[in-house]
Amino acid sequence: MGLLGGAGALLCIGALLFIGVMYLFAAIRVIPEYERGVIFRLGRLVGARGPGLFFVWPPVERMVRVDTRVITMDVPAQEVITLDNVTIKVNAVLYFMVVDPNKAVVNVLDYIRATMQIAQTTVRSVMGQVELDTLLADRARINTEIQQIIDEQTEPWGVKVTIVEIKDVELPQMMQRAMARQAEAEREKRAKIIHAEGEFQASQQLANAADIIAHEPVTLQLRYLQTLTEIATEKNSTILFPFPIDIVRPFLGMLGTSEEMELRKAAMVQANQGKLTPVSPAQLGVQPAAPAGQPAAATYTPPAATQPLAQDGPPDPARR
Numbered sequence: 001m002g003l004l005g006g007a008g009a010l011l012c013i014g015a016l017l018f019i020g021v022m023y024l025f026a027a028i029r030v031i032p033e034y035e036r037g038v039i040f041r042l043g044r045l046v047g048a049r050g051p052g053l054f055f056v057w058p059p060v061e062r063m064v065r066v067d068t069r070v071i072t073m074d075v076p077a078q079e080v081i082t083l084d085n086v087t088i089k090v091n092a093v094l095y096f097m098v099v100d101p102n103k104a105v106v107n108v109l110d111y112i113r114a115t116m117q118i119a120q121t122t123v124r125s126v127m128g129q130v131e132l133d134t135l136l137a138d139r140a141r142i143n144t145e146i147q148q149i150i151d152e153q154t155e156p157w158g159v160k161v162t163i164v165e166i167k168d169v170e171l172p173q174m175m176q177r178a179m180a181r182q183a184e185a186e187r188e189k190r191a192k193i194i195h196a197e198g199e200f201q202a203s204q205q206l207a208n209a210a211d212i213i214a215h216e217p218v219t220l221q222l223r224y225l226q227t228l229t230e231i232a233t234e235k236n237s238t239i240l241f242p243f244p245i246d247i248v249r250p251f252l253g254m255l256g257t258s259e260e261m262e263l264r265k266a267a268m269v270q271a272n273q274g275k276l277t278p279v280s281p282a283q284l285g286v287q288p289a290a291p292a293g294q295p296a297a298a299t300y301t302p303p304a305a306t307q308p309l310a311q312d313g314p315p316d317p318a319r320r
Contacts, residue, residue, distance in 0.1 A: 027055045029063060036101040037063045048101045066101035070162065071112065075119050077170070080127040082135065089170040090127055093163075094119045094150070100158030108157045118153045119164070122146055132175075139166055 031037050031050030039046040040062045048066070056063045075092040082088060096115055098104045104111045126146050127135065135142060147164040154161055171179070213219045 027057050029054055029056050031065070034067060034069045036066050036068055038066060038101050038105045039063055045102060045106060064105050066098055066104055068098050068101065070095055070097045073112070073116055073119070075116070075123055077168075078120060078124050078127070080124050082127060082132050083129060084131045086132045086175060087172065088127075088132070088135075090123060090166060091168050092119070092123055092146070092166050094161065095163040096150075096154065096159050096161045098158055099160045103156065103158030111154075111157050111159050114157065115150070115154050115159055115161070118150055119146075122149045122153070125149075132171075135166075135169060142166065 029037060029049075030053050033051045035050060036048040037050045037054075037056070038048050039056065041060060046061070049063075073094045073096070075094055077089045077091040079087065079089050094115070098111065108114050123146060126142060126149065130142060143164050143166060146166075147161055150164060151161040213223075
């Protein structure tokens with residue numbers, strides 16, 4: 001009986017030791033560097049533990065794991081009406097992390113889902129307060145504004161929003177065509193302005209060149225020779241050479257009008273034949289040519305009565 005009692009005692013001690021060792025192994029927790037363990041003892045918050053090795057004594061204590069790495073979340077496309085009444089669809093991406101595991105476990109049921117809902121409502125609210133041109137041109141400021149609003153909302157949950165980026169803005173087809181026409185008109189305006197500035201600068205250079213040529217006429221001759229050289233390189237059979245009117249202008253002044261020339265010729269012929277005495281155009285009733293730049297006189301003077309021709313001999317029967 002004594003031996004049986006000793007063996008039973010040993011078995012009980014062995015069983016207790018085994019249970020104690022298993023309980024000890026069950027209480028061991030190893031938390032990696034990117035996680036924290038929030039400990040509850042009899043339902044009350046004790047605090048966060050980790051990373052590394054520590055003990056959680058069940059069933060007195062309970063641990064909830066919380067990931068402290070940055071979480072990336074896609075905000076679904078939101079249909080928004082901007083301040084200038086344009087309907088668009090906007091989607092974004094959100095980056096956030098848990099900075100206080102105790103608040104993330106105690107103050108909110110599911111901090112990931114709650115953060116996503118706050119992000120959606122904030123995106124719709126902020127986009128509705130700006131115009132379409134501002135949204136397309138100043139996207140960085142809008143991203144910062146959305147990030148600050150979401151961060152303020154999630155701070156009681158122990159969540160820190162680091163980055164909010166608008167990924168895509170989907171415009172209606174009619175708005176895209178209107179913006180394309182606007183961009184095309186803007187580029188045409190710039191092209192016309194640049195062309196006008198080029199013409200203005202070219203006219204200034206031409207005016208300077210004309211001033212130089214006016215003071216140095218030799219430069220015009222050099223330009224003629226250069227033009228002939230350029231034409232000759234193309235092996236053309238016909239060469240058009242510009243001839244300046246200034247060269248022949250003195251000779252034009254020596255010539256009179258066609259009427260004066262005809263009258264002078266007729267007077268010279270009659271004078272040579274000894275039939276008529278030479279008369280001037282004024283005596284014949286023809287006004288002289290007006291100077292250059294003045295209109296010719298429209299008056300007409302009747303010719304004077306012609307005197308009978310003086311005859312040296314008897315009248316010619318044939319002329320009668």
